[in-house]
Amino acid sequence: MAIGPAPDIAILAKAPVPGFAKTRLIRALGPDGAAELQRRLVARAVATACAAGLGQVTLWAAPDDAHASFQALAATHQIVLKRQPDGDLGARMLAAMQDGPVLVIGTDCPALTPLHLQACAETLHDGIDAVIIPAEDGGYALIGTRCPTPALFADVMWSTATVMAETRRRLARLGLSWREPARLWDVDVPEDLARLHADGFDDLLPPS
16 A cells, blocks of 8 residues: 655765865866766756656755755756755765655766656555665665664764665664665776766766
8 A cells, every 4th residue: 555645855965076076086087077077976866856756856965055066956956955964974864864755865876767766766655664776886876764764874884885784684673674676886986987988878977
C-alpha cells in the first residue's frame, strides 16, 4: 500500500571554488578546472532532481549559498538554497532529512537519472523504510528514508570503502527494511575522468 507524499530531494554540494571543490582532481585538472567540473556537476544534479518531478528540491550549500552559480541555479529552477550546518557528513545529511521523506544525493554521480530518483521515491512510497543506491567505491550515491534515522549517520568513517557495508549492518540491526535499486559510480579521482568520456559525459569535462 502506498504511504505518504512524494519525497523531497536534498542535494549536498560544495561551492565550485578553486582549491575548495574536487581537491583530489586538482592534480589532473588544476584548481580552476576542478572547480569548473564541480560547477557542471552541481548543475547536472540540480537539473536531474528537478526533472524527477518529486517534492521540493533543496540545494544544501557549503560553505554557504552565496556563490553566484548557486544563486543562478535557484533562479532558474526555483529550488531552495540552504547552508549546510557544521559537523561531519553524517550530521549534514541528517540535517537535510529532518522533514522526511527525503532523498539525499551529492553531486559526484552524473550517471544518476530522474528515473533512478523516481524508482527510489516509489520504494519509500510503498512503505520500505530506506532506499540506497550504492557507489562502486564502497559508499553510496543516494540515501532516502521515510523519517529521520540518526543511528544511520553517527560515528561513520565517511569517504571510506566501508560506508555502504556499515550502513547495511546498521539497517539490519535497527530492523529496518531497505532496497538497493541500482549501483552507480562517482567522479572522485583522476581515473574517473576517462570514464566520464567513455560514458558520454564529455559536456561535464572542463576545457583542457
